[in-house]
Amino acid sequence: MKRGAAHFLLLSVGLGLMASPLMAERNLIPSLESIPDVCPERPSEPDWMQNIALRDAYQRVLVQDIYRAQNMERIVETGSCDCGLRFPAWDNAEVTFQENHANANRSEMLQASDSYNRRANDLRPEAQAICEAVGNW
Template structure:
């Protein structure tokens, strides 16, 4: 009986702790980035992409990320304009090569761009950390 009472009390105490912690989680709608607050927004057409076409948006984001890491490494600078230029160049690559591609071709390209960006990230990260933009 004592064991059952102890278990019930423990359960109630833990439940109250979790409920209290959950109440403290307040979502914010502020999307302000920590670094380079004047980052250009994604193009409107990307933000309005249908859920079924989200894989295309992901590809453009990875192209942009790859290009960004490459610019940082090439310039040996992590100035905000270098790291976050307009989306035009990434859009151009997408429209030239992938806008009419099949699903699996887009998925494969997304993976390739992610892999390449991750490799460049190893070199870009110390440059950006030194500049305070990481």
């Protein structure tokens, strides 16, 4: 009887140890909703960008790059990094895209994306310093 109880105890402990990592892994599954640490009230991308066909994703990327470059420029020009300035509505980026790039071909849009990325990256250190000073980086 003691032997049966010992086996049962070992089996129970073993199963418990096996289940424990599985339960821990379940807690590590990231959620699809990520809330940023800085400026959590950011405007959403326009619907057309979120629903764009995969083959046209470069258009979405271009608008994102325009948005990022404009925001870095705004921060550096004003010396301010409040949330509304750092993450404004997408309107200006959309207008820039429509007026300057909407009729471009894929290759031209990729070149434009590269250009906006360079602009944003050049301004990033200065913008980062301004934003870090107010805790918005």
